[in-house]
Amino acid sequence: MGVGSVGSLVYSSKRVLDNVENLGREFTLSPSGRFGVQGENEPRIVKSAKPQVAAERFWEVLKKGADTVSVKEGKNSEVKIATFGKYSFITYRPVTSSKDGSPGIAINDRGPSGFIYNLHFVPLD
Secondary structure (H helix, E strand, O other): OOOEEEEEEEEEOOHEEEEEEHHHHHEEEOOOOEEEEOOOOEEEEEEEEEEEHHHHHHHHHHOOOEEEEEEOOOOEEEEEEEEOOOOEEEEEEEEOOOOOOOOEEEEEEEOOOOOOEEEEEEEOO
């Protein structure tokens, strides 16, 4: 497995790196190489006219080449997980526990670079 980077993000899977590079063509990156803008808390915010559609598209591109599963979480929600080897995985929640229930995606790398990158998709102001 190779190591690659986009901006300040480092990925332990070439497939994840390829997928992030493809996302950079569709979603705006900050000057520091991150998607969205910093929110009030930890998650970064990606604004869209159609947040659910944008989050679903982000997920579809990002998970390419991964092993995926869907898991029930709570009574009415689902979590989708994509794994790239044993250290990198992506979690997509179409509905999060945030106040607005906005969709969210977390990119996790448990390898040597070790990071967690959270995004929430919200409506344009």
